Amino acid sequence: MTRPPTFTEMLVAEAVGTFLLVLIGNGAGVALTFAGVVPTAGLLITAALAHGLMLFVLVNTIGRVSGSHVNPAVTLGLASVGRFPWQQVPGYIVAQFVGAFVAALALVGIFGNKLAAATAPVLSHGVSGWQGAAAEGLGAFVLVFAVVATAADTRFKLPEGWAGLVIGMALACGIFLAGVPSGAGLNPALAISPYAVGAIFKAGLPGSEIPVYLFGPIVGGVVAAFLYRYIANMGSGPLTRTGQSKRI
Numbered sequence: 001m002t003r004p005p006t007f008t009e010m011l012v013a014e015a016v017g018t019f020l021l022v023l024i025g026n027g028a029g030v031a032l033t034f035a036g037v038v039p040t041a042g043l044l045i046t047a048a049l050a051h052g053l054m055l056f057v058l059v060n061t062i063g064r065v066s067g068s069h070v071n072p073a074v075t076l077g078l079a080s081v082g083r084f085p086w087q088q089v090p091g092y093i094v095a096q097f098v099g100a101f102v103a104a105l106a107l108v109g110i111f112g113n114k115l116a117a118a119t120a121p122v123l124s125h126g127v128s129g130w131q132g133a134a135a136e137g138l139g140a141f142v143l144v145f146a147v148v149a150t151a152a153d154t155r156f157k158l159p160e161g162w163a164g165l166v167i168g169m170a171l172a173c174g175i176f177l178a179g180v181p182s183g184a185g186l187n188p189a190l191a192i193s194p195y196a197v198g199a200i201f202k203a204g205l206p207g208s209e210i211p212v213y214l215f216g217p218i219v220g221g222v223v224a225a226f227l228y229r230y231i232a233n234m235g236s237g238p239l240t241r242t243g244q245s246k247r248i
Contacts, residue, residue: 005065007088011095013066017058018099019106021070022190025051026119027107034111040180047184048175056168059151060161067151071187072096073221077144081225081234083152093189100193113201120194120205121183121213129212132182136216137223139174139186144221146170148228155234185213 005013028050029043059068067084069075072093078084104119123132147170150163158166171186178184185191191213198205228234 007091010066010088011091013062014069014092014095015099015102017062017066017068017070018096018189019103020099021051021054021058021187022100022103022119022193023106024054026103026190026194027110030107030111030119044176044179047179048172051175052168052170052172054168055171056164059164059167063151063164066092070096070099070189071140071143071217071221072189073140073187073217074144074147076218077148077221077225078152080222081148081152081229083148083225096189097193100187100189101196104194104197108197108201113203120198120203121185121191122206123183123209123212124181127181129209132209132212133216133219135178135182136185136212137220139178139182139184140217140220141224142174142177143167143170143186144224145228148225148234149232152225153228153232153234182212182216186217188214188217191217 025047029047032043032046055068055070058070062068067078069078069084069092075084075089075092075096079086079089107119123129127135146167150158150166174186175184178186183191192210195205195207195210197203199207
């Protein structure tokens with residue numbers, strides 16, 4: 001029998017997974033901007049598919065190591081319903097932010113300083129902070145609801161690979177919902193790290209919008225986790241030795 005992953009290995013997996021999610025997901029939109037192909041519909045579809053497909057890949061690769069949270073909203077949502085140990089939450093969140101920050105730097109290295117701001121979600125013209133937070137929260141709600149239902153509820157077992165597909169498509173659906181009003185961060189690490197990189201390169205990003213991308217997804221994710229636990233009568237359940245009831 002193989003040994004369970006160590007906590008250090010889990011943190012590295014989370015950092016690598018978040019790095020790849022930001023690199024591919026955000027990078028696809030930046031590539032269109034770099035090429036001068038920037039219709040709203042094209043960017044939205046590209047972003048949704050790029051993020052969703054990359055998450056599908058991650059769930060089915062690093063999922064067996066860390067659970068493939070790659071999103072503080074997922075980590076906090078699972079912890080809030082007893083499906084992830086609270087003592088491991090800070091490490092996971094730090095790893096996710098580190099991976100996202102390095103990916104945002106990598107995108108600047110690939111496409112140049114002028115596109116540093118293109119990796120960060122921003123509110124559309126006329127959208128208030130509360131509206132943006134609502135869009136972020138509802139988009140993250142869709143994602144975390146799918147994660148808890150398919151990966152944390154151990155009473156039901158989907159065929160091999162289906163959990164990853166459901167979770168990836170849930171992220172794509174959330175992006176379709178929130179893409180226009182808020183840019184669909186749906187992930188505090190993914191959304192905020194580009195702001196830090198933008199500050200380094202003086203990209204002029206509005207730091208006042210950061211709370212939208214920090215608190216919106218977290219609130220939406222926690223509400224989704226509690227709502228699923230309630231309607232499915234899931235309970236908190238026991239945790240495995242590696243800290244999760246089931247590997248995503």
